[in-house]
Amino acid sequence: MSFDKIKGNQKLINSFKDLLKDGSFPSCSLFYGQRGIGKFMTAFEIAKAHFCTQTAGEDALFGESRDESRPCDKCPDCTRAEKRLHPDFRVVDASFQAALLDEPVEKQRALKIDSLREIARFAYEKPYISKHKLIIIDQAETMTVEAQNSLLKILEEPPESAKIILVSNDKNLLLPTIVSRASPFRFLPLENQDLAEILGNFSIEYSQAQFLADISGGSVAKALEFASILKEVKSKRHLGKLLAFSMLPPRSQAYEQRAKTALVLDFLISVTAAGKINPPLSFSQKAAEVNRLLSYSSWLKHNVSPRVIMQLALNDYLKFGDFAFGEKI
Numbered sequence: 286m287s288f289d290k291i292k293g294n295q296k297l298i299n300s301f302k303d304l305l306k307d308g309s310f311p312s313c314s315l316f317y318g319q320r321g322i323g324k325f326m327t328a329f330e331i332a333k334a335h336f337c338t339q340t341a342g343e344d345a346l347f348g349e350s351r352d353e354s355r356p357c358d359k360c361p362d363c364t365r366a367e368k369r370l371h372p373d374f375r376v377v378d379a380s381f382q383a384a385l386l387d388e389p390v391e392k393q394r395a396l397k398i399d400s401l402r403e404i405a406r407f408a409y410e411k412p413y414i415s416k417h418k419l420i421i422i423d424q425a426e427t428m429t430v431e432a433q434n435s436l437l438k439i440l441e442e443p444p445e446s447a448k449i450i451l452v453s454n455d456k457n458l459l460l461p462t463i464v465s466r467a468s469p470f471r472f473l474p475l476e477n478q479d480l481a482e483i484l485g486n487f488s489i490e491y492s493q494a495q496f497l498a499d500i501s502g503g504s505v506a507k508a509l510e511f512a513s514i515l516k517e518v519k520s521k522r523h524l525g526k527l528l529a530f531s532m533l534p535p536r537s538q539a540y541e542q543r544a545k546t547a548l549v550l551d552f553l554i555s556v557t558a559a560g561k562i563n564p565p566l567s568f569s570q571k572a573a574e575v576n577r578l579l580s581y582s583s584w585l586k587h588n589v590s591p592r593v594i595m596q597l598a599l600n601d602y603l604k605f606g607d608f609a610f611g612e613k614i
């Protein structure tokens with residue numbers, strides 16, 4: 286992978302490379318910004334660069350030391366870190382917690398104190414093979430208050446040989462005492478062109494990638510979710526009024542039903558606001574439609590049935606026409 290393949294936020298990435306080169310990467314940093322813009326990926330490459338032990342190919346012949354600022358992606362340490370098997374590396378996320386608690390991954394919606402206790406134990410032990418341990422806490426904003434307090438204790442007595450990277454989609458959900466102890470790095474949304482190119486790597490054809498880039502606010506995660514909704518709507522469109530029902534998960538999965546409905550509403554709002562409907566809506570039609578969809582979003586928060594909302598939201602779109610891909614159609 287290496288930093289070269291990460292799109293967007295190049296200034297920030299260059300400053301990380303400088304910090305790695307100087308060996309002055311902060312002991313606790315906070316990568317924040319909306320989801321799906323490369324925060325975790327960047328943190329992961331930093332971890333690999335941190336553990337990489339390769340003396341880089343040709344440079345080694347001339348007795349030069351390796352470039353500390355990038356992972357070689359070939360040495361055993363890069364490989365171990367890549368597979369999350371490096372003994373001095375931990376990624377705290379839903380999978381980590383699921384393994385720790387021996388529970389299904391999909392049940393891990395919050396990072397609990399158990400995970401942070403485990404990380405505290407890990408952080409204060411001496412590194413096994415590297416100079417420093419490295420801990421990435423992904424979606425740090427999902428930590429419960431107890432978990433955050435447990436993290437705070439670690440930050441108040443920083444372990445000598447562990448570095449922590451907090452990755453967060455919403456730093457306002459973190460305790461101010463945590464935020465103030467971390468070096469902040471703000472990631473920006475991706476440019477549309479960069480986003481469209483990334484979507485191309487997921488086998489999404491060009492005009493559709495452009496369309497998704499225009500409606501996804503610079504987030505790869507959002508664009509990929511929208512791609513799946515678009516595919517589903519197009520393949521089930523012939524069902525007419527049954528479309529809404531066919532898109533909902535079973536009634537027993539209440540959480541998933543709400544999440545799917547919220548995603549469909551987000552998709553429809555983004556498509557409408559960006560004017561990507563064929564035939565085009567007039568300005569007043571567009572404004573009325575966005576307002577209507579926004580009120581459905583608020584109904585969803587007030588426990589109105591997702592089945593009702595999904596049906597109301599989608600039925601109008603069947604009347605409107607089709608989603609416009611780029612400028613070509």
Ligand SMILES: [Zn+2]
Pocket residue numbers: 336337338339356357358359360361362363364
């Ligand atoms: Zn390496």
